[in-house]
Amino acid sequence: MRNGFGLCLLFIGCTDYDLKNMEESAVGADGNDAPVESNGENPSDESEEDSDSPDDPNNESTEDDEECTETYITFDIEEVSTLQDAVSYSVANWSQDAVTLTFDDSNLASNQTWRVSAVEVLVLIADAYYPHFVDGQEINVQIFDSHNPNTGTVWTMTESIVRSDYTWSNYTLPNDAWYAGIYGEFQQKGTWVRFDTRTVIPSSGMTSSDFLVGVMWEPPGMVKLGYSNFNQDCERNWSNYGSGWGLNSENPEFFGCSWPMMRVEVEVITTGDCE
Numbered sequence: 001m002r003n004g005f006g007l008c009l010l011f012i013g014c015t016d017y018d019l020k021n022m023e024e025s026a027v028g029a030d031g032n033d034a035p036v037e038s039n040g041e042n043p044s045d046e047s048e049e050d051s052d053s054p055d056d057p058n059n060e061s062t063e064d065d066e067e068c069t070e071t072y073i074t075f076d077i078e079e080v081s082t083l084q085d086a087v088s089y090s091v092a093n094w095s096q097d098a099v100t101l102t103f104d105d106s107n108l109a110s111n112q113t114w115r116v117s118a119v120e121v122l123v124l125i126a127d128a129y130y131p132h133f134v135d136g137q138e139i140n141v142q143i144f145d146s147h148n149p150n151t152g153t154v155w156t157m158t159e160s161i162v163r164s165d166y167t168w169s170n171y172t173l174p175n176d177a178w179y180a181g182i183y184g185e186f187q188q189k190g191t192w193v194r195f196d197t198r199t200v201i202p203s204s205g206m207t208s209s210d211f212l213v214g215v216m217w218e219p220p221g222m223v224k225l226g227y228s229n230f231n232q233d234c235e236r237n238w239s240n241y242g243s244g245w246g247l248n249s250e251n252p253e254f255f256g257c258s259w260p261m262m263r264v265e266v267e268v269i270t271t272g273d274c275e
Contacts, residue, residue: 067203068274071117075101075213075264081228083171083261086124086180086188089221096240098142098149098214099259103266105209111272113205116143119195119213122226122261123161124171126185135162139223140216141195147210149238149245155200156216159193161223166191171226190226192263203269212238215260226261233257 089095105114119141125133138158146152168189173180180186215225234249234257248257 066274067269067271069117069267069269071265071267073263074103074266075262077228077259077261077263081231081259083122083226084174084229084258085177085227086126086173086185086224087227088224089217089219091179091182091224094239094241095218095221096142096149096214096216096238096245097260098144098212098238098245100147100210100212100236100238101264102210103206108268109270111270113203113269114266115201115203115205115269116197116211116213116264117201117267118197118265119143119157120192120263121195121215122190123166123193124188124190124224124226125163125168126180126183126224127187127189128185130163130168130189133161133163134222135164136160137223138218139193139225140218141197142212142214142216143197143201143206144212144214145206145208146212147208149212149214152208155197157195157197157200159195161193166193198267205269213262213264214238215262227258228261230256230258232259 103114108114121139121141123139138160140156140158142149142157143155144152145154168191171188171190173186173188175181175186177186180188217223234251235247237248237257237259238245239248240246
């Protein structure tokens, strides 16, 4: 995302699983950690339910039936930037905003795949508007199996914002908040909304080591998201201002970029020998 005031993001690359293992670092906001499944196995079918003991001579299950996962935080905006603004389609008039991330899949074994397993975004509601917020309004996240949003497979997930479903914390925006400052909405209620993208991205995994994660609003697009400070790299930021996707570094009208306040998890899936 960009505007005349200027916005930018430090790109985080992942080399040789140089990520935070979710078993070591849980995701959460203001002390409220979000649950993460770091391991899982496929359930046995009915013919194996009574013969899964290793001492049972009729147990014919093999290592090839196993599947296990490791989950990592591949990007956390709060590690590279700070909250700057509250933005939505209804106030800024752009409908899509995405950033490029990288996962180094060169070290994966032949029995391993990877995929984005979860995306979290910071939803904000101005204090004065919070009692009047209409529950059920939607926000979308998108994952592109490509370095360019105009090509490759895209998966979209939608969440309806119902206030009672979340725990809300108090946030204070800085005095130079660009959009919220127009309305004097510096005091905000915020919550991290989690999208379990394993429900849309198959376990066969993703193929492009450079991939895009972004947000999308459908009109009227009232749900506001937190946006980071004006210190991010436009070469990694794509936006749709109404005429299709464009790379912000190629737009001469602006001089800086910001990314949505988001966290991205990736999981590596191993089939067969999980040790």
